[in-house]
Amino acid sequence: MSLPILVTQEKWQALKDQWQARMESPEVVPEVVKALELLGAKKRLSQCLGLAHDHAEMLEAAGRPGDAAQVLGAALVAGGNPGELAPSVLRLAQEAWSGESWFPPYSELAGLVEGASDIRGPWKIFRKLISFQPGSLVYHPGGWGAGEILSVDPAEAKLEVKFHTGRKDIFPMHAAVEIFEPLPEHDLRAQLYRDPEGLKAHAKKEPLEVLRSILVTHSGKATTAAIRNAMMSIGIEGSAWSAWWRKARKLAESSQWFEVHGTPQKSVVRLLLEAKDPAAALERQLTMATSLAEVHAKVRELFIGSKAEPALVEVGLSKLGERAASESEPLAERLAAWLLIREVTGETPEGVSSALEEVLAAPAPPDPSTAPALWKVFQDLPSIKDQERAVDLLPELLGEGWLDAAQEALPHCAPGQVRPLVDHLVRAERQEELLRHYAGLLARPRRAPSLLVTLASMFEQGEVMEGFPTPAQRAMALLNLAAFLRDERRGNPHLTRVSARLTELFCKGDPPLLARLLADADVGALRSANVTVQRGADPEIEHLITEISLGFDRQFFAGQSGPFWETDAIWTTKRGLEKRSLELKELREVKIPANQDAIGRAAAFGDLSENSEWEAAMEEQRNLTSRAMAIEEELRRADLIEEAALPENMVCPGTRVIYREKESGKEHAIVILGPWDDESFQGTQVVSYRAPLAAGLLGLEPGAEAELDLPSGRLEIELVAVETLQLE
Numbered sequence: 083m084s085l086p087i088l089v090t091q092e093k094w095q096a097l098k099d100q101w102q103a104r105m106e107s108p109e110v111v112p113e114v115v116k117a118l119e120l121l122g123a124k125k126r127l128s129q130c131l132g133l134a135h136d137h138a139e140m141l142e143a144a145g146r147p148g149d150a151a152q153v154l155g156a157a158l159v160a161g162g163n164p165g166e167l168a169p170s171v172l173r174l175a176q177e178a179w180s181g182e183s184w185f186p187p188y189s190e191l192a193g194l195v196e197g198a199s200d201i202r203g204p205w206k207i208f209r210k211l212i213s214f215q216p217g218s219l220v221y222h223p224g225g226w227g228a229g230e231i232l233s234v235d236p237a238e239a240k241l242e243v244k245f246h247t248g249r250k251d252i253f254p255m256h257a258a259v260e261i262f263e264p265l266p267e268h269d270l271r272a273q274l275y276r277d278p279e280g281l282k283a284h285a286k287k288e289p290l291e292v293l294r295s296i297l298v299t300h301s302g303k304a305t306t307a308a309i310r311n312a313m314m315s316i317g318i319e320g321s322a323w324s325a326w327w328r329k330a331r332k333l334a335e336s337s338q339w340f341e342v343h344g345t346p347q348k349s350v351v352r353l354l355l356e357a358k359d360p361a362a363a364l365e366r367q368l369t370m371a372t373s374l375a376e377v378h379a380k381v382r383e384l385f386i387g388s389k390a391e392p393a394l395v396e397v398g399l400s401k402l403g404e405r406a407a408s409e410s411e412p413l414a415e416r417l418a419a420w421l422l423i424r425e426v427t428g429e430t431p432e433g434v435s436s437a438l439e440e441v442l443a444a445p446a447p448p449d450p451s452t453a454p455a456l457w458k459v460f461q462d463l464p465s466i467k468d469q470e471r472a473v474d475l476l477p478e479l480l481g482e483g484w485l486d487a488a489q490e491a492l493p494h495c496a497p498g499q500v501r502p503l504v505d506h507l508v509r510a511e512r513q514e515e516l517l518r519h520y521a522g523l524l525a526r527p528r529r530a531p532s533l534l535v536t537l538a539s540m541f542e543q544g545e546v547m548e549g550f551p552t553p554a555q556r557a558m559a560l561l562n563l564a565a566f567l568r569d570e571r572r573g574n575p576h577l578t579r580v581s582a583r584l585t586e587l588f589c590k591g592d593p594p595l596l597a598r599l600l601a602d603a604d605v606g607a608l609r610s611a612n613v614t615v616q617r618g619a620d621p622e623i624e625h626l627i628t629e630i631s632l633g634f635d636r637q638f639f640a641g642q643s644g645p646f647w648e649t650d651a652i653w654t655t656k657r658g659l660e661k662r663s664l665e666l667k668e669l670r671e672v673k674i675p676a677n678q679d680a681i682g683r684a685a686a687f688g689d690l691s692e693n694s695e696w697e698a699a700m701e702e703q704r705n706l707t708s709r710a711m712a713i714e715e716e717l718r719r720a721d722l723i724e725e726a727a728l729p730e731n732m733v734c735p736g737t738r739v740i741y742r743e744k745e746s747g748k749e750h751a752i753v754i755l756g757p758w759d760d761e762s763f764q765g766t767q768v769v770s771y772r773a774p775l776a777a778g779l780l781g782l783e784p785g786a787e788a789e790l791d792l793p794s795g796r797l798e799i800e801l802v803a804v805e806t807l808q809l810e
Contacts, residue, residue, distance in 0.1 A: 084100060084113070084355055085097060085100060085101060085110070085113040085114060085116070085117040086113060086116045086117045086120055086301040086302065087301060087302030087303075087353060087355060088100065088117070088355065089117050089120040089121055089124070089126075089301070090120060090301045090302045090303050091302065091303075091352070091355075092124075092126075093355075094126075094129050096355075097117070097129075097130065098129075098130065098133060101114065101117075101130065101133055101137070102133065105136075105137050105140055106140070106144075108146075108149075111141075111149045111152055111153065112266075114134075114137065114152075114153055114156070115152055115153065115156040116301065117130075118130070118134065118153070118156035118157050118159075118160045119156060119159070119160060120301055121160055122159065122160025122161045125161070127157065127160045127161045127162060131157060131162060134153055134154065134156075134157040134162075135154075135157075137150075137153050138150040138151075138153045138154045138170070138174075141153065142174065147174045147175075147177040147178040148174070148175075148178035148179065150174045150178075151171055151174035151175045151178055152209070154167050154170050154171050154174065155171050155175075155205045155209060158171055158201070158202055158205060159202050159205060159206055164200060164201070164202065168198075168200075168201045171201065171205060172194070172196065172201065175189075175194065175208070179212070183236060183237070184212075184234075184236030187236045187237060187239055188208060188211045188212065188236060188255075189208065191207070191211065191239060191255055191256060191259075192204045192205075192207035192208035192211060193207070194207075194208045207259050210259050210262075210264065211255065211259065213264045214231055214234055214241055214255075214258065214262075214264075215231065215234065216231055216232060216233055216234060217230065217231065218230070218231050218264065218265075219231075219264070219265040219267070219271075219272045219275055220243065220258075220262035220263060220264055220265060221262065221263040221264075221265050221271055222243075222245070222261060222262060223261070223263065224261070225680070226245050226247075226249070227245060227246050227247070227271070227275075228245070228246050228265060228271045228272060228274060228275035229243040229244055229245040229246065229275070230243065230244050230275065231243055232244050232250070236255075239254060239255040239256070240252050240253065240254055240255060241253055241255065241258055243262075246274070246275050246278070266299075268295055268298055268299065269295070269299055270292065270295055270296065270299070270312055270313075270315065270316050271315055271316070273295070273316075274315075274316045274317075278316075281316060282316070282317070282318065285313075285316070285318060285326060286326070289326055289329050289330035289333060290330060290333050290334060290337060290340070292313075292330070293309070293330045293334060293340070293351065294339075294353060296308070296309055296312045296313075297351060297352070297353040298353070299312070302352060302353040303350065303351070303352045303353070304350075304351055305348070305349065305350055305351075306327070306344075306346070306347060306348055306349045306350075309327070309351065310323060310327070313326065313327075314681075317679075319678070320678075327346070328346070328386065331346060331349065331351075332383055332384075332386060334351060335360070335363075335364070335383075336360050336390075336391055336394060337360065338354075338357035338358050338359070338360060339353065339354050339357060339358075340352065340353060340354065341354055341358065341363070360391070360393070360394060361391075361393040361394055361396075361397045364380075364394055364397050364398060365397050365401065367380060368380060368381070368397070368398065368401040368402075368405075369401065371405075373411070373415075374402075374405045374406060374408070374411040374412075374415045374416065374419060375415050375464065377401060377402055377405045377419075378402060378415065378418060378419050378422065378464075380398070381398035381399065381401070381402045381422065382422065384398050385426075395426070399423055399426060399427070402419050402422065402423060403419070403420075403423055403431055405419070406419035406420055406423075406431070406433075407433055409437075412462075413437065413438075413441075413459060413462075414459055414462035414463050414464065415464065416437060417434070417437070417438070417459060417463065417468075417472070418463050418464055418465070418468040420433070420434050421463075421468055421471035421472060421475065422468075422471070424471070424475070425471055430475070430478060434475075435478075435479070438456070438459070438479065441455045441456050441459055442455075442456060442479060442480075444456075451529075453491075453494035454491055454494065456479070457491050457494040457495060457496070458494075460472050460495065460496045460499060461494070461496045463496060463498075465498070466497060466498035466576065467498065468498070469496035469497065469498025469499050470498045470499065470502060472496070472498075472499060473499050473502045473503060473506075476488060485506060485507070485510060485512075488503050488506070488507075489507055489512060489515050492504075492507075492516075492519055492533065493519060493522070493523065493529060493530045493533060494530075495530075495533070497532040497576050497580075500530075500532045500533050500536050501536060504516065504533075504536055504537070504540070508540075516537060516540070516541075517537075517541060517550075519533070519537060520534070520537040520538070520541055521550060521551065523537065524551055524555070524556055524559040524560075525559070527559045527560065527562050527563040527566070528562075528563065528566050531563055531566075531567060531577065531580045532576070532580050534560075534563060535563075535580055535583050535584050535587065538556075538560060538584075538587060539583070539587050542556070542587075542595055542599075553598070553599040553600070553601070553602065553603075554599065554600060554602070554603040554604075554607045556599055557596060557599035557600050557603070557607075557611065558607070558610060558611065558614065560584065560587075560588070560599075561611055561614045561615060561619070561623070561627075562614060563584065564581070564584055564585070564588070564614075564615070564619045564620065564623055565614055565615065565617045565618050565619050567580060567581035567584065568581065568618035568619055568620065569618055581620065585620045585622050585623055588622075588623055588626065589622045589623065589626055594626060596623070596626050596627070596630070597626065597629075597630055600630050603634075605634070605635070608627075608630065608631050608634055611627050611630075611631075612627055612628075612631060615627050621714075621718045624718065625718065628721075632725075636725070636726075636727050645729075645734065645780070645781060646726050646727070646734075647734060647735050647771055647780060649721075650719060651719055651720065651721040652716055652719050652720050652721070652756065652757065653720075653721055653722075653723050653726065653735045653756050653771065654720055654721075654722065654723065654755070654756030654757070654758050654759060655722065655723050655724060655736075655755055655756060655759050655809055656722060656724060656809075657759065657760065658755065658756045658757075658758035658759035658760075659717075659720055659722065659758065661758050661759075661760075662713065662716065662717060662720070662758040663717065665713060666710060666713045666714065666717065669706060669709060669710045669713070670710060673706055674703075674706050674707070674710065677699060677702050677703050677706055678703075680699040680702070681699045681700065681703060723735050723736040723755065723756065723809060724736075724809045728806055730806070731783055731784065731804055732781060732782070732783050732804060733754065733776075733779045733780050733781060733782045733783075733801065733804055734754070734771075734780060734781070735754055735755060735756060735771040736754070736755065736806065736807050736809060737753075737754055737804050737805060737806055737807060738751065738752075738753050738754075738763075738766060738804075738805040738807055739751070739752055739753075739754060739779055739801070739803070739804055739805075740801075740802040740803040740804075741779065741799045741800065741801050741802055742799060742800045742802050743797065743798070743799055744787070744798040744799060744800055745798065749802060751766050751767075752766065752767050752768070752769045752775070752776070753766045753767065753768045753769070753807065754768075754769055754770075754771050754776045754779070754780075755768050755769075755770065755771070756770060756771065757770040757771075757772055763807070774790065774791060774792050774793065775790060775792060778790035778791065778792075779799075779801065782801045782804075783801065783804070784801050784802065784803055784804055785800070785801065786800070786801045787799070787800050787801075788801070
């Protein structure tokens with residue numbers, strides 16, 4: 083579709099030359115129609131109106147009045163003079179199709195008749211009607227997706243469509259014109275209908291070809307948002323979209339036939355008609371970059387995924403080195419750029435030592451909790467990978483004693499330096515120094531979270547030296563870090579990773595590390611542990627602390643706050659817990675994925691600002707997500723009635739109760755269980771212990787009288803009998 087692309091790029095002379103050269107080609111008419119539509123949108127029809135007349139005359143002379151009508155009709159819709167073009171369009175249409183049985187009903191339905199005041203609208207309808215042919219594809223934006231026209235009945239003004247789901251339906255022609263969008267075969271939605279699995283495999287294997295198809299649909303130019311919407315329409319979204327776009331964008335930047343501008347989040351991609359020099363294009367991009375950080379980011383992308391082109395690497399490293407030499411750039415950014423060059427070339431760039439001279443000569447800070455100047459620079463390096471690379475530079479900067487200096491500065495090292503420096507110290511058999519650091523960090527767990535978790539994972543696998551903090555003290559230090567990370571990790575990928583590592587360290591194993599550390603803890607230590615995790619900790623840690631506490635004493639929480647049913651826990655039976663868990667599973671695995679599919683379909687409808695389907699799907703997403711989060715929180719607080727120590731001869735969850743209404747003398751039997759349990763148990767009505775009726779009975783013993791506040795009013799009762807249920 084080179085003609086529409088030329089219009090998009092506003093290359094008017096090239097457009098005229100190519101149009102003139104291809105007039106006799108039967109395949110060019112759809113391109114011409116699309117190009118005229120774009121010219122109309124740009125208000126530039128005058129550029130090519132003469133060519134449209136010439137083309138139509140040539141087509142008519144060649145015995146192709148239908149194609150001639152298509153060209154002049156497109157020019158008319160694009161803003162051509164109706165008085166000049168309308169008579170010719172009507173005449174050519176009659177000449178081309180008046181012998182067809184469908185022409186009279188289609189003309190009447192569209193309003194394409196002699197004497198019409200304005201045939202631009204009728205022509206658009208007529209043109210869509212004649213595109214509805216058996217075997218052609220259409221798109222239903224109301225959620226049904228792509229479909230194939232099976233048959234057309236012009237006399238009855240109906241057509242039958244089979245959708246990708248296998249559903250078939252018959253549509254009146256007037257409705258089909260309003261609903262359906264004709265799909266060319268190159269459109270991804272058409273390809274999805276023809277071969278859904280093949281398209282997804284093709285998208286993964288040949289991302290540039292899929293990107294080209296999207297750009298062709300968008301007349302050679304598309305934004306990241308448009309590309310993403312197109313990929314969502316074929317079911318590639320979320321992490322799959324991110325991976326595909328990362329690969330496709332990198333390949334496009336290296337290709338001769340694509341031009342990419344902007345950031346990965348806000349890119350504009352153009353399809354080129356003439357091959358470009360990727361190296362020259364990269365050099366222009368890097369020259370125009372506004373900062374060293376931007377240059378570094380673009381060069382770093384060259385090494386993601388497939389092997390980078392040598393010519394691009396040469397240009398990238400050259401421009402990166404030039405920009406890093408500028409003293410106006412931040413020192414940490416310059417060092418990060420040099421470290422990348424050093425890793426790729428194997429040689430340390432000139433200027434590194436001189437740039438760090440002042441930092442290396444800086445005296446040690448008087449406060450040992452303050453990072454030395456060099457390690458402060460390492461902390462400022464922009465990425466974890468940059469920090470890892472800096473470790474290999476230490477011998478060059480610090481000489482033979484570099485490991486001694488690194489060992490002393492270990493609490494100040496950047497997160498990316500922790501693992502490689504610890505590995506160096508272990509190989510040098512300096513475990514005692516590492517153990518000393520571990521003891522110091524246990525006293526101040528927030529000082530260096532990554533280092534503390536790394537050392538904990540190393541030393542807690544075996545025995546630690548005498549005189550070290552006790553296991554319970556070490557557990558409390560690490561729990562304090564877990565609570566701190568829970569609050570601070572939002573928006574911080576590094577702290578999020580450290581938090582996940584700490585949770586895994588605590589909760590994995592048989593028995594888990596946290597259980598081993600608290601194995602000999604007293605009740606005071608366990609109370610402190612519970613208070614700490616209540617401030618905030620991952621659910622796995624919170625559940626494990628609860629399990630450890632109940633293992634210490636089944637009445638651990640009851641002794642703390644009265645009857646077990648008055649705690650914050652949600653008491654239920656195993657059956658009720660399974661029922662609630664299945665509800666969450668259905669949300670996660672059925673309803674939320676179905677909603678995501680609906681969002682993807684709605685996004686393909688066009689302008690999201692006026693898209694009711696999109697708004698409805700997004701509102702449903704918010705409702706489903708909120709519901710799932712609420713159930714997750716409830717399940718975290720769930721405890722089992724079967725495992726509770728039920729008081730004898732007292733109303734509590736897990737009992738069958740008989741009470742008598744004092745006024746009427748009627749007796750009633752109920753079973754008191756949790757809010758998620760079934761409506762009946764062994765033929766007796768189940769009431770949640772949280773409901774007003776059961777809540778008023780809790781704690782009573784047979785013979786007791788009470789006045790219950792119910793929604794229907796006050797009720798005076800006498801408790802007749804209490805029976806503990808056998809729930810196992």
